[in-house]
Amino acid sequence: MPSSNPLPPKENALFKRILKCYEHKQYKNGLKFAKQILSNPKYSEHGETLAMKGLTLNCLGRKEEAYDHVRRGLRNDLQSHVCWHVYGLLQRSDKKYDEAIKCYRNALKWDKDNIQILRDLSLLQIQMRDLDGYKDTRYQLFMLRPAQRASWIGFAISYHLLRDYEMALKILDTFRNSPMICYDYEHSELLLYQNMVIQESGESEQALKHLDKYSDQICDKITVKETYGKLRLELGQYSEAVEVYTDLLNLNPENTTYYARLAEAERHAGPEDTLRMLQRYEELFPRALAPRRLQLNYATGDQFKSLVDQYLRKGLHKGVPPLFVNLRSLYTDQQKVDTIQSLLLEYKDALKVHGHFSDQEKKNPREPASALLWTYYYLAQHYDYLGCTERALKEINAAIDHTPTLIELFVTKGRIYKHAGDVQEAYKWLDDAQGLDTADRYINSKCAKYMLRANLIKEAEETCGKFTREGVLAMENLNEMQCMWIQTEAARAYQRLGKYGEALKKCHEVDRHFSEIMEDQFDFHTYCMRKMTLRSYVGLLRLEDVLRSHPFYFKAAKCAIEVYLRLHDHPLPDPTQAQEIDTENLAPSELKKLRNKQRKQRRKAELERQQAAQAQEKREQHNKSRQQTDPDLEQPTLDELIPEKLERAEDPLEQAIKFLQPLQQLASNRIETHLMAFEIYFRKGRTLLMLQSIKRAHQLDANNPDLHACLVRFLQHTGASQLEGAVAEVVKRQTSGIFSNSDAVQLNANYLKMNNKSLPHLLQGARMLYLLDPSAQAKALSLITNIDGSEGVNLENCTRVLEALRNGDLGQCDSSISSYTAKCEKHFPYATAFRPPEPKSIVNHQDKENSIKN
Structure with a gap:
């Protein structure tokens, strides 16, 4: 122009x-x-x-x-x-x-009519999900360039995304009948996309007719058959569906979904029919694992014992390491657990005596020596899953004595200690496992994860450094590779150590990864339409819409919100003020010591600054080299994440809300989202937003213990605020089905009466009892420190009780803490959380005594 x-x-x-x-x-x-x-x-x-x-x-x-x-x-x-x-x-x-x-x-x-500007505009509109604007722009491009395939496809997709299926199908039909189309793989993808649009419109019969008409022109025959089966089931054409899924099983007898669909098509009256069907396929495909494993889901009693006996023997004979993981889903049925345990104990005794799985097999050839090893290995995992730590350790030690070079045994022993609550011992066993095979990336990653659980962050970084790029700090390289599992674990470790700035840095790094993933979809808006991978493209758009519901983002957001709440409740002191206060009214000798200490701190800070400057210089050189290799790299320069600035944010609650908002949109089915929202809005004094949070949480789980604490504090807040006008009317009307016109004291009393056996419920009830009436401290403490006979007495719940006692949620109670930890130590002898710290002098004295005795 x-x-x-x-x-x-x-x-x-x-x-x-x-x-x-x-x-x-x-x-x-x-x-x-x-x-x-x-x-x-x-x-x-x-x-x-x-x-x-x-x-x-x-x-x-x-x-x-x-x-x-x-x-x-x-x-x-x-x-x-x-x-x-x-x-x-x-x-x-x-x-x-x-x-x-x-x-x-x-x-x-x-x-x-500028084509390039219209194209750029359409890309931004689909990126921002301005679907109406995208439709209008694609229409203009379609009118200006009707001979281009991308014009037709983009126009059709714009209507599909707006759920105007009829118009989308008309455009696709017209395009397919035009001379632009070539009958190749791209045409096949277009037909499958058109069929997907018909299915989403709810016209299953039309989709079936479409598939009948064009199935010969579709290259992906497996997808055609799967779509046939799905549509036949939806339309109630069961006999045809049986034929389809029978053909699919002949192609792939290991696909468990096909067996479930075939059972649905055959309309089985009960598990017996499904069991017979699976036995039929086991005979048909004797080498297939899926039909043999699926039978265990439906069999019961003696039949289950016979089937699981065969399954276990085959797995232990061959030495299948994930055998327990394969059968773990059966452990919801206690009878099946008892059957498996009795069989394994029989195997162990028989293998130790004469090398067979049972006494009746003495005439048969002996089992390989490894069969006993894998039996020990399975039993260790079995007992660990059931919470029997002593027996699990006994079995895994027997396995290590049998074969002291098998890495899986060391990993399992570390896992047993982790579940028992001793993360330090767990990390040591994983470190030993990693030492057996330093070239195994999986073991390296597992070891690093256990180190982070033990708060050994530098050691974890060094361990990961064995597999990261040389010349770049390990954490920098892992951040560049978007390795989010280590960043979420590191954030939790820093949080436990009280290094809140470092924890927030890791959380913000994870948040930036998700922003980058969303920005990376920009490249696919034109590529997918050009390559005609339309089903994958629509799937990508829908995935990006719910991207921040991913568990990694939830973990990082939860950690960040908890840290920001902690920083709001207990702001960090200004370091300059702390130094001024320390130097006042000190004796000359003490002042000299303080000056020496400050001098050392300054040296250390200077050294850290130099290291940070070197790391920054390396980053800049790396970015410069990347720009030289790709000069069109259009990356905005993001602000550097400085821990000291992050932990001294001007408004921590506003920062917490930034992490919360994606969770409210995409993780609204998790009650933790609404409980965190309440904690933020409670501190901001936003009554209606508090009400919204507790109402959403109440719909998910009305008897949640943490929700109860929110309800009591909300009642206390509304009672003290003296609400008036429309706000008071809304609160009264919306809480009528939650509070039943009771005050905070009565609500808490009723709650304790209803849940007088559950430890997590008693914990929150006791906290609220003390909050409402500090004179009832003794009663509140008695509710949670007498754990004998309570339900829910596990390591996690008991640790939460101990944290509440130490944080002063029930006032000063040092004697109660010591008696409570003594009780918990009996229940969880391996858990380090309940062990009193031993002074070094006592340890040395005991070592001396032992050496004298020896």
């Missing part, structure tokens, strides 16, 4: 060369040509040249100069679509998509 401020032929030729240099990523040459135009006094303020120079500078990383030039160019030529388009490209490179959309719309005012 002609420029709104045209240049003479010589300068215009130079301007075209600038555009060509930008397209070919020859940015330095582009700057030379721009300089030639702008050095002419007549055109020193030419808007479009200034804009293109700014765009080129942005690609070279000179962002401030780029914005300055583009804004100058825009001011000099507000009617230029080029200036507006360039300004939009700059905003897009900084991920300011809303601003970029505004710029593109302004550009289209001056050049409404």
Whole structure:
């Protein structure tokens, strides 16, 4: 299109060369040509040249100069679509998509049919899920370029995403009948996508007819059969569905989903019918594992014993390490657990005596020596799962004595100690396992994870460093690779150590990973339409819509919210003020000691600053090398995450809300989301938002112990606030089904009466009892410290009780803490949480006594 401020032929030729240099990523040459135009006094303020120079500078990383030039160019030529388009490209490179959309719309005012601007606008609209705007833009592109495949596909997808299935199908039908279509794999994908749209519209019969008509033209025959089976079941055509799933099982007898669908198609009256079907397929496919394993789900009594006996013997004979994991889902049935345990104990005794699984097999060839080893291994995992730590350790020690070089045994022993509550001992066994095979990345990762659980962060970093890139700090490389499991574990470790800034840094890094994943989808908007992978593309869009419901984000967000709440309740002291206070009224000798201590701290801080500067320099060199290899790398410079700044945020609650909002949208089915929301809004004094949180949590689990604590505090808050007007009316109406017109004291009393056996419920009831009436401390303590006879007495719940006692949730109670830890130590002898710290002098004295005795 002609420029709104045209240049003479010589300068215009130079301007075209600038555009060509930008397209070919020859940015330095582009700057030379721009300089030639702008050095002419007549055109020193030419808007479009200034804009293109700014765009080129942005690609070279000179962002401030780029914005300055583009804004100058825009001011000099507000009617230029080029200036507006360039300004939009700059905003897009900084991920300011809303601003970029505004710029593109302004550009289209001056050049409404510009294909490139329309394409860029459509990409931003689908990225921001402005589906109505996307539909309008795709319509314009369709009208301007009706001969291009992407125009048709984009137009159809815009209606599909808006759930206007009829219009989407009309567009796809017209496109398929056009001469543009080629009968190849891409056409096959288009037909499958069209069938998916028909299914989503609810027309299963039409989808079946469509599949019948075009199945010969579809290359993916397995998907065709699976779709046939699904549609036949939906339409109640069971005999045809049986044929389909029979064919699929002939192709893949290990697919457990096919067996479930076949059972549905055969309309089995009970588990006996399903069992007979699976036995039939076991005979048909004797080498297939799936039918033999699935039989164990449906068999009971003697039949189960016979089947599981065969299954266990085969697994132990061959030495299948994940045998326990395979059977773990059966442990919901206590009878099946008892049967498995009795069989394994018989195997162990018989194998130790004469090398067979039972006494009746003495005439048969002996089992391999490893059969006893795998029996020990299975029993160790079995007892660990049931919480019998002593017996589990006995079995795993027997296995290690049998074969002291098998890595799985050391990993399992570490896992047993972890479940028993001794993370230090668990890490040591994983370290031994890692020492047996230093080239195994899985064992390396497991060992690092156990180190983090034991709060050994530097050791974990060194362990991971064996597999990260040389010349870069291990954590920097892991962050670059978006290794989120280690970052969430490290955040928890820093939180436990009280290093809140470091914990928040890890949480923010995870948050940035999810932002990057969402931004990475930008590349697929054009690629998928060009390659016709339309079903995968729609699946990608739907995945990105719920991305932050992922467990990694939930863990990081929960950790960050807890830390910000802690920082709000107990703000960190200002380090400068602390030093001034310390130096007042000190004796000369004490002052000298303090000065020496401060000098050492300054040296240490200086050393840490130098290390941080070196790490930053390495990062900059790495980013520079990446930009050299890919000069079109348009990455906005993110603020550096500095722990000291993060832990001294001006408003911790606002920072917590940033992590909370995605959870409220995408993890609303988890009660922890609403409980965390209540904690934030309670501190902000937002009554209606508190009410919203407890109402949502109440719908998920009305008897949740943590929710009860929120309800009592909400009643206390509303009682003290003296609500009036519309707020009071809303609270009264919305809480009528939750509180039943009772006050906080009565609500807590009723709650304790209803849940007088459950330890987690008693804990929250006791906390609220003390909160409402501090004089009832003795009663509150007696509720939770007498754990004998209570339900829910496990390591997690008992540790929470101990934390509540130590945090002063029930006032000062040192004697109660010591008696409670003594009781818990009897229940959990391996758990380090309940052990009193032993002074070094006592340990040394005991060592001396032992050496004397020896």
